[in-house]
Amino acid sequence: MTVQQILDYVNSLAPASMKYDWDNVGLLCGSRSQAVHKILVALDPFEDVCQEAVEVGADLIVTHHPLIFRAPKTVTDDDTVGRCILFLASHGISAVNAHTNLDCAPGGVNDVLAETLGLTGVEVLNPLGRDAENRPYGLLRAGCVGEQSLEDFLKQVKARLGTPVLRYADGGRPVRRVAVGGGACGDGLIETLDAGCDTFVTADVKYNQFWDAHDLGLNLIDAGHFYTENPVCTVLAAKLRERFPEIPVEVSKNHRDCMKFF
Numbered sequence: 001m002t003v004q005q006i007l008d009y010v011n012s013l014a015p016a017s018m019k020y021d022w023d024n025v026g027l028l029c030g031s032r033s034q035a036v037h038k039i040l041v042a043l044d045p046f047e048d049v050c051q052e053a054v055e056v057g058a059d060l061i062v063t064h065h066p067l068i069f070r071a072p073k074t075v076t077d078d079d080t081v082g083r084c085i086l087f088l089a090s091h092g093i094s095a096v097n098a099h100t101n102l103d104c105a106p107g108g109v110n111d112v113l114a115e116t117l118g119l120t121g122v123e124v125l126n127p128l129g130r131d132a133e134n135r136p137y138g139l140l141r142a143g144c145v146g147e148q149s150l151e152d153f154l155k156q157v158k159a160r161l162g163t164p165v166l167r168y169a170d171g172g173r174p175v176r177r178v179a180v181g182g183g184a185c186g187d188g189l190i191e192t193l194d195a196g197c198d199t200f201v202t203a204d205v206k207y208n209q210f211w212d213a214h215d216l217g218l219n220l221i222d223a224g225h226f227y228t229e230n231p232v233c234t235v236l237a238a239k240l241r242e243r244f245p246e247i248p249v250e251v252s253k254n255h256r257d258c259m260k261f262f
Contacts, residue, residue, distance in 0.1 A: 007026065015105070015132075023066070023100045025097055028068050028096070029093075029094060037059055038060075038248045040053045040061045041233050041236055042252035044064075044255060045065065045097065047080060047087070060093065061096070062096050064099060064109065067097065068081060100139075102232065106133075113232075120145070122143035139185065143178060145175060148174065150168075157221060162227060168221045169218075170219060171214060176198055177197045178198075178200070179191075179197040180202070180228075182203070183203055183228060185202040186204060189213055193218055198219060203224050224259070227257065234251055
């Protein structure tokens with residue numbers, strides 16, 4: 001089995017055509033013809049994950065976030081991206097990622113987030129198009145939960161995502177219809193309101209966005225970038241195991257959110 005075959009399968013799950021124009025996805029380090037004997041899946045391709053790949057004997061890392069986001073002018077050990085590229089290359093490890101294409105794809109980051117939070121009747125908000133199976137794809141999802149207080153829903157979000165802390169704005173409404181957008185989707189406030197949602201779960205929310213949500217009567221929950229996107233890693237690993245049963249696939253055990261709270 002080769003890197004190209006793994007990449008082809010990842011592309012079938014999250015076609016590159018679904019990514020945003022500014023994004024960088026696909027094979028970002030390594031050789032398409034390289035044989036793959038073990039895969040490590042993680043949210044980020046940072047130094048801890050690169051080191052773990054060597055320790056577990058993986059020759060391919062599959063991540064959500066890209067190893068190279070903006071084109072570097074140099075590849076040296078002066079910065080973390082350069083160190084990661086040099087480290088992976090020196091150990092013969094390739095790096096593949098699916099970023100905004102996996103956010104938008106059916107069964108990707110935001111469908112997994114919606115499922116993790118127990119939403120039912122999940123739909124794509126403002127689809128960007130349809131895939132080869134005629135399924136709508138797009139960034140945000142919306143679904144329903146049994147009517148409950150915001151406090152009760154906050155407890156569920158915290159427990160289901162395993163996040164140590166939540167930031168939120170109380171829109172003054174009970175929770176019934178919930179929109180989700182893993183990672184930095186705070187710009188989707190109006191989109192979620194227009195879809196009849198009373199609650200929005202996302203991450204990286206700005207100060208003024210909390211005030212906007214408060215004034216608009218929308219419950220806005222920031223559950224953390226890592227915690228809203230990380231659940232997809234387990235699902236992606238399971239899909240890779242099913243498609244390539246002869247290749248061991250592990251989810252990173254030491255990759256964590258670097259953000260701490262005092």
